[in-house]
Amino acid sequence: MPGLENQRDYWDTVGATKTFTHPVEAGWLRGLNATARLVDYGCGYGRVTGIAEQLGFTNVEGVDTSPNLIARARRNHPRLTFRVLTDPPSLPYPDDGVDAVLLMAVLTCIPTDDGQRTLMTELARVLRPGGLLYVSDLLLQNDGRSLTRYRANVDRYGHYGVFETADGAVCRHHSVEWLLGLLRDRFTVNVTRQLDVETMNSNSARAMQILAARS
Numbered sequence: 716m717p718g719l720e721n722q723r724d725y726w727d728t729v730g731a732t733k734t735f736t737h738p739v740e741a742g743w744l745r746g747l748n749a750t751a752r753l754v755d756y757g758c759g760y761g762r763v764t765g766i767a768e769q770l771g772f773t774n775v776e777g778v779d780t781s782p783n784l785i786a787r788a789r790r791n792h793p794r795l796t797f798r799v800l801t802d803p804p805s806l807p808y809p810d811d812g813v814d815a816v817l818l819m820a821v822l823t824c825i826p827t828d829d830g831q832r833t834l835m836t837e838l839a840r841v842l843r844p845g846g847l848l849y850v851s852d853l854l855l856q857n858d859g860r861s862l863t864r865y866r867a868n869v870d871r872y873g874h875y876g877v878f879e880t881a882d883g884a885v886c887r888h889h890s891v892e893w894l895l896g897l898l899r900d901r902f903t904v905n906v907t908r909q910l911d912v913e914t915m916n917s918n919s920a921r922a923m924q925i926l927a928a929r930s
């Protein structure tokens with residue numbers, strides 16, 4: 716039975732109609748060969764998978780827990796490979812078998828510490844040493860609406876930054892320290908940047924992107 720770390724019922728219904736927007740800094744992927752094996756984890760409707768293809772990568776695959784989003788991805792990008800993950804975060808790849816993982820706006824959907832740490836362990840397993848992990852995710856916001864909902868949910872979820880959206884998802888916003896700490900044991904951070912993005916519910920939000928290499 717999926718818990719908070721796998722809110723498939725939300726992502727396969729309401730979530731499957733949303734628009735996602737986190738941008739990709741193409742220069743961060745420049746060190747990879749065109750034939751490098753890239754995995755877009757939590758690919759949604761294949762937006763970032765398609766960007767990677769447009770950048771010239773020929774071995775790109777998207778994985779997601781939502782069958783409806785994967786169906787949408789296949790319609791959008793019939794030539795690309797997409798898989799439904801039935802037992803997340805388990806991936807069907809051997810140890811050290813992947814050159815890069817794209818993780819765009821996925822941690823926000825996995826609000827538990829354990830869920831995020833388990834995902835990092837699995838991504839480190841499939842990435843080869845030196846392989847790249849590109850993380851993009853939402854930071855803690857400072858506006859009154861965000862502060863109110865963080866405070867309102869801290870007892871229920873045990874974390875400042877976790878909140879419920881009006882349409883039924885439980886999401887998490889992160890401190891910079893938490894995002895970097897998730898990577899500390901198994902990755903070396905190459906570069907970071909902060910930027911404003913539009914959320915799936917059309918709000919502006921501060922986000923952070925991290926490019927890290929598997930140690």
Ligand SMILES: C[S@@+](CC[C@H](N)C(=O)[O-])C[C@H]1O[C@@H](n2cnc3c(N)ncnc32)[C@H](O)[C@@H]1O
Pocket residue numbers: 720721722726727730735736737756757758759760761762763778779780781784800803804818819820821824825915
């Ligand atoms: C905000 S969307 C971002 C989609 C895509 N990465 C993009 O930026 O266009 C988050 C995606 O993560 C997926 N997701 C949520 N929890 C997941 C989990 N535990 N494992 C894999 N994918 C998950 C959702 O189904 C959804 O497609």
